[in-house]
Amino acid sequence: MRDMREEPFSDFLRRELSEQAERGNARILPVLQAIVQRATLAAEGVLEESPEAARRLSAMLQMSERDQRAAYWRDVVCNMGAAGRDAFDQAVLDAYADVDEKRRNGVRVDQAMVRQIQLVRDELDEY
Numbered sequence: 310m311r312d313m314r315e316e317p318f319s320d321f322l323r324r325e326l327s328e329q330a331e332r333g334n335a336r337i338l339p340v341l342q343a344i345v346q347r348a349t350l351a352a353e354g355v356l357e358e359s360p361e362a363a364r365r366l367s368a369m370l371q372m373s374e375r376d377q378r379a380a381y382w383r384d385v386v387c388n389m390g391a392a393g394r395d396a397f398d399q400a401v402l403d404a405y406a407d408v409d410e411k412r413r414n415g416v417r418v419d420q421a422m423v424r425q426i427q428l429v430r431d432e433l434d435e436y
Contacts, residue, residue, distance in 0.1 A: 323419075361393065362400035370425045378429070382436040398433060405430045 365385065372378045386397060405426045412418045 362396040365389075365397055366400045366404060366429070369429050370422065373425075375428075378432065382432065387436055401426070401430050401433060 369378060369381055369386075372381060386394065389397060408418050408423055408426055412423065
C-alpha cells in the first residue's frame with residue numbers, strides 16, 4: 310500500500326472526489342470525503358496523539374452542516390468524561406495549531422480541512 314503522505318496519492322483522492330461530484334454519484338461521495346479527510350489528517354500528523362479524541366475529531370470534521378455538528382457536540386462531546394473532553398479539546402487545538410503553522414510556513418494544506426478545523430475550534434467555546 311502506498312504511503313498516504315505521498316503527494317500523488319493525495320492528488321488522486323482529491324481528483325476522484327471531484328470526478329464523483331461532477332458525476333453526481335451521491336452514494337460514494339460521503340465515503341470519498343471521509344477518506345480524503347482522514348488521509349489528509351494523517352498526512353498532516355494530526356491523528357497521532359489520542360486515538361479516541363482523533364476519532365471524534367475526525368467524525369466532527371466530516372460534518373459540514375452546523376446543525377449536525379451541534380447535535381454531535383450535545384450528544385457526544387458534551388457527554389464525555391472530563392479526561393476525554395480535555396483530550397478532545399487538546400486534539401482540536403493541536404490540529405488547528407499544526408495546520409496553521411504548516412500553512413504559515415508555505416506547506417500546502419487542504420483548505421477545506423483548514424476551514425473545518427477552524428469551525429470546530431471556534432465552536433469549542435460554545436460547548
